Amino acid sequence: MQKLLGTVFFLPTLFVVGLGFAVAIRRLLGVRIGLVRTVLAAALALVVCGPLLAAMVPGPEAIDTGSGILLIVLAACCASLVAMIVLVIAEVLVPDGSLPGPIELWRGWRSRLVRARRYSQIVRIAARHGLGRFLRGHRHRGLESAVSRRDLARSVRRALDEGGVTFVKLGQQLSTRRDLLPPEFVAELTQLQDNAAPIAWPLVEEVLVSEFGRPVGEVFAEFDHAPLAAASVAQVHSARLPDGRPVVVKVQRPGIERTVERDLDILLRLARTLEFRTDWGRSLRVADLAGGFAEALREELDFTVERDNLQAMAAALADGPDREIRVPAPHAGLASERVLVMERLHGTPLGAAEETLAALGAGRRRQVANALLETVFDQVLVRGMFHVDLHPGNVLVAADGSLGMLDLGSVGRLDGTTRLAVGRLLAALGRADSMAASDALLELVDRPDEIDERTLERALGVLIVRYASPGASAGAAAFAELFRLVTTHRLGIPPQVAAIFRTFATLEGTLTVVDPDFDLVAGAREVGRAQFAEAVEPIRLRQALEDELVTLLPMLRRLPRRVDRIADAVEHGRFTVNVRLFADARDRRVVTGLVHQALLAFVGAAAGVLAVMLLGTEGGPRVTETFGLFGVLGYALLIVAVVLVLRVLVVVFRRDPA
Template sequence: MIRFVRNSFRLITMARTLARHDALFPLDLVPGGKILAVLARLTAPFSGGSTLPPGRRLARALEELGPAFIKLGQTLATRADLIGDDVAADLSSLQDRLPPFPASIAKRLISTQLGAPFDNLFVEFDETPVAAASIAQVHFAKTPDGREVAIKVLRPDIAVRFARDLDLFYWAAELVEWTQPRLRRLKPVETIKTLEDSVKLEMDFRFEAAAASEFRENFKDDPTYYIPEIDWERTAQHVLTMERVKGVRIDNVEALEQMGINRTELLAKAAAAFFQQIFRDGFFHADMHPGNLFVDETGRVSVVDFGIMGRVDRQTRLYLAEMLLGFLTRDYRRVAEIHFEAGYVPRDQSLENFQQVCRSIGEPILGKELADISVGRLLGQLFQVTETFGMETQPQLLMLQKTMIVAEGLSRILSPNENMWNLSRPLIEDWMRDNLGPEAKIAEATRQAGSMLRRLPRVIEAAERASGVLTEHGLKLHPETVAAMLGGRAAGRSIFKNGVLLWVAILALTVAVVLK
């Protein structure tokens, strides 16, 4: 009851902020939200800005509501299926900026976290932060051995503020699932859980350091794409120190021109790196806004801020590659089949009808000029129309889709007449040949068979234990089951035949593995 009262009052406060920015439409998802919206309009003065698109108005309101709401907005930017494509696109540019906290507090936190006097750790320290976001702020400094570094420091008391706001988000999501069954497939509670997990990882800078280290390892042989080195000696739970990178923001077109950087070549490098993150590594930077990408005089791209990273397992990468290939070649039946094979669409749905839906999405997009084709928006529209077919939300694909849209937006700033996917086409074709061709499928089948063989002794042991239990205690069958068994001899012969074939196949694979 206390939780209900507390969060009800907080929801009213939030609604009044939304009303001031004319951004009350998210309350349509909350039980009683329309009544709450009317009350909020009556009690909150409107601050203007109604000429802005709905997503931008919502973004402004979330920025005013504070850090957790900013993170919620960034999470919702990956949920076009929940809030619509246009609003999601506007939220993807949500500004994660807050007033900085004093440098004296930052120094004290650094010294406490690293367990040493500040002057022993750093000989120079820029007291004006270079960035101040919802979770942390960043200062430039210099170590006693002369290295220039960037120090990320967690905001004081931020964990308490997030815990309070997350409780409100969970409460609202639980109400939505409880009162609106049609929205359960969108997994609102799971969306908040994703946000909570992401925030927990972001607030422990040791995890971010590990992500940066793994990312650096993945690109260690690429001279065009640079990830700064972590200073592990000066990194702790709430302090992250890494090598300082220099250059101009990747969207500073004027500066790039003055430096003599070929923007088409730059886009080709960035597109290749993005493709490799997704398909080669299955580990991608999920916060690729221009403020995290810098270009030096040689044209090398440096990446910072590894708090939000995404992973895509190998099987999902294969499904995604086949899905995109199906769209690009207008093989809509294959696109539909992939959704059923992956379990994204329930088996009781119509494959032919879903194929028709895929065609309705692909044809308008693929009919555009090459430079205007957006794979991210194609996926976004696909996720939106799948409600009819009971397709469940795929969080890993939603994060990837949002990242694709941001990357595509950046590509249009760099070189409006180029398409990033076309520039990376040779890589895409090579990867698909290596992973989707006949040889790759045979290798995958062999790998799965080998995995099955390794598990076989455990399966046989479990079967023997089960058999022993049944022998000892007896097995009672329902009369209808006995009748079905007696009447199903033909089916039994078929099962026996198929079983023999299965064991022959396993034996053949075993011999192949031994002889290899």
Template sequence: MIPPRQLWRMLHIQRVLLKHGLDELVYAAHLFRPVARLRRIPGFGIRKASRDLPLGVRIREALVELGPIFVKFGQALSTRRDLLPREIAVELAKLQDRVPPFPAAETHRQLAAAYRQPLESLFARFDDEPLAAASIAQVHTAALPDGREAIVKVLRPGVREQIRRDVDVLHSLAALAERYWGEVRRLRPREVVREFDTTLMDELDLMREAANASQLRRNFENSPLLYVPEVYWDWCRPGVLVMERIHGINIGQTAELHAAGIDMRRLAANGVEIFFTQVFRHNFFHADMHPGNIFVNPDEPAQPQYIAVDFGIVASLNPRDQQYLAENFLAFFNRDYQRVARLHVESGWVAPGTRVEEVESAFRTVCEPIFNRPLKDISFGQFLVRLFTVARRFDMEVQPQLILLQKTLLNIEGLGRELYPDLDLWETAQPILEEWMRERVSGRAIVDRLREQLPEVGETIQEFPQVIHAILQRAAEGRLQVEVKHPGIEVLRAELHADRQQRWTTGAGGATFVGGVLWLGLDVSPVAPGWLLLVLGAGLLAFGRLGRPA
């Protein structure tokens, strides 16, 4: 049962969509299709002006009115201009840093609450006009007392409550979907929403974002590929982030990039290299790479350097997922479908008992038509869509821990193709992955891993004599027990226990019944105990027979 507050929010979402003339979206949501009838009620339905605006504008305005989660959804969509009509993608791109700002007075109130001292004592200059406004926070420019230029990022008022409200709605919808729609269960919607929930809550902690920025800055220190601004820790608070102000060309301003003489092919390829370096070398990647968060340093046009901002969403992979992902990518690059199939079966990503040969054949069927085209014409987005058809056939479960990675890769590819339409993502990524895999099995890597594990191994070796002594002492005293675990052992143990109980009950019942017969047969007085033994024995026999395993 959906709580009334969440149900009201769902109805409000439908109302906003109708108000902006997006009937088709309401009718696509089968659960709330009847709500569309409310458009006939005066004041509830569509404003006449909405129909006069372009579709992209209506979608953008509806997402802004619905709040931060919907704005972030629009931001993600805006990076895939190859999958959306261009006029819609252009409008959604405005959500990246041009969401309506909140008043300067509110900014001052939040800063005063965070620092508990006047702004004049904290900044030599603070600019009330925001530099950028996004779904969760807005950014102001300022100068520190020592003259360093900085940006001050402040959370939107009430944003935590808005996000909590909408995420609770998503949790309820995910639970309903799993309960009533069998097809969606393999997509694991509740786990996906849980992962999304964690990501959003982390993004609201600006101290965490500052720590993310510091880690990324260390990872790319002195790198010609990516520059990460410095965090000014003394001015940071959970609701306020202060960092070095950077200057560059926003990556969405392609005309300015061309005017600056930027090598667009090199720029696009660098973006792919940065992504795969973060995922496989550093295992720490920026997972919100929409154009509003990326700038370009134009000082070296032939070797353009990226500048990243907004580090609220980062992610890592566990070593097992990282290894499987790299091996899957390389197997696809080499069209080794048997290896791809085996990896999916071994990792448990497909239903138990699935035959490798069937998965191999399915992957070959959907992938060969793609790979027979030039690599530059292969869209990773379209490739994922093909893979989903295989996933549906084999009940392949969604891996929630990989969703941020897939989202970021789609963003990077969409951005790269916007910069350089002939971008060959596969050709750029393959050598990076191959080199990483070679390094993983190199002698130096093995030695490094052993060196990392040496302290734990040393402690184990030190404890080894005591462990052996304890084992031998228990064996000498006859107290040594060996426990064997197997997936079916508990079932077998339960069956043996039930069988022992059944045999004991039957035996006791038989003996009791025979005792009653003898008591009555020998005409022992009084006769009542004989009848009692007879009834009790019959009951035990019946109970034992009912408990007999089938």
């Protein structure tokens, strides 16, 4: 009974003492520490406190009550100091928050298990296609030849194709980034096809009933169970509304969103790892690329985004001149995140419209190609919203030559500044003005800290003479050379600007299908001249002048008062200039690093001096029969001093990465 009562009173006492240690350690360190680390530190302090107190007390009969209290306080302080030292070391080795807590581990074990299985599957796919060696972060020789790059590109394509919908979509997007990938990779990745086996009608019906909340027969008068086309994200069926209008119904595959989110989570984690561990990952900024790709793919999975894009594109086409180009009108009341009902446009995809195009004749085909090019220029330079993937499968051609644009799940959007810079770049290329082209290009891209503008200007001049001079016919080769020029000068291309290049690179192949003799560069030059002539019309110039005056008027009204205040301050000697030091984050990082190194050196030196003093001091409390307390603390401080000094020396002698 007495033992049981002792246990009952001991546990609350132990909890109160541990809580006191935890609060004291947090307050003394002055930073927030995780609950688990605080509890472990308090337990360590409790464990250490007993032996320290036993070593300090020579015997119960040798001290009075006051001395015992002082020894208990001293032992508690020493134990807290040991716990804080352990916490600081743990923070250096494993920062707080870098590992999930027990609650997070318990809640997320299932998702981690699923992710681990998918990780294992991806690694097996990569290894099966000979790509495992490129995940170790080393630079591999032997890829300088075109043959070796072609073999590697073929392996990458096969691995992406086997990886599933997310990786197929990734490969398709990368196939348009000629600024990032060599031509061998672009040629291979363009062969990726977003095809899939059709899903059974019961599954399609289940999605339709779930989204509309009523049977399919109440929504449609007719519904063809056989799909018109099946892709990895959705499949399309033909149907007829109760009022007799023919429509197409785009139905998302069941469970595809969960699969894509799982793969995107893995892809983002993999991109961050590659950017951290590999040089090529940092140079390509794969984390930003993966983030942009994830955002675009999530938009593609939400059919309400495509509905809004269709409505906006239809309004833009209606506002401009009639070029006989349409987009299918969505039925707003029959659109959700997983189902989209659209007007059915009659025509044949360009990729399979040889007979239709041949019946149009050469002159009409040239008109159709010019109309499509003018529409894209109008979307990019005027509207700020454009179709980013106008490949032949996304363009329908009717018997009269009118066109229909399909698949607007993901569109490009440009702000006014970017549109003006694109217009200046195209105008400068048309005038063969390398200086103006260089200035416009630098407004479009992310400039590095150092750039040789004169060399860039000369390279642009050579490119203009080669590809943009009258009589030259280059097409996609001009865009490839421009991408190579951007990569050579280490210019970063924002995603929206890369979408423009992707659009024109894809459009070149589509225009060639419409008119095999069509010259994209010459056509763009003519369209640019026409738009420039339209822009300098008196009514347009007057409107532009009025817009500029409206913008400048508030500044002009405030200018006299500001000048008067500046003159008054100068006259009375109150004129001062405020400069914010270290406003740039890079400057703050440099100064912070220097301060940290100086602080580490000072603390290391102080710890070394204290260690020598403690090791040279005789007597003191005994921890064991062999070691005294001063000796133990001295050796501990000596270890701390050596570690801190070594950290400083490593930073001093380490070469900065290139």
